[in-house]
Amino acid sequence: MRHVAAYILAVIGGKADPSEADLKKILNSVGIEPVDEHLKIVVNQLNGKDLFQLIAEGNSLLAGMPTGEGGGSSGAVVEAAAEVEAPKEEAKKDESDSEGSGSDMGMGLFD
Secondary structure, X not given: OHHHHHHHHHHHOOOOOOOHHHHHHHHHHOOOOOOHHXXXXXXXXXXXXXXXXXXXXXXXHHHXXXXXXXXXXXXXXXXXXXXXXXXXXXXXXXXXXXXXXXXXXXXXXXX
16 A cells, blocks of 8 residues: 555656656655565556546445445444443542532541
């Protein structure tokens, strides 16, 4: 993915067909050691193609992909959120009960 991102940056930066050396320069500038095999694949697969058209085609393919939102998962999230909130509410009740319940027998800690 890093290699593809470097390719996109090179194209946006004005290189119509970036070379492996261009991608290496970009990756090295941010402290990433590129993998030569991956660079070759990216350059061979993308050079000569309209990058923005490829991105548009990819977006249309992803639009139909299920994202995992559905039936049971949202209910589990709601239940988990309720479990997190319940202890907070109980803690508030305990604090209010101990302050006004008279359990200190009329004497405060600092009286």
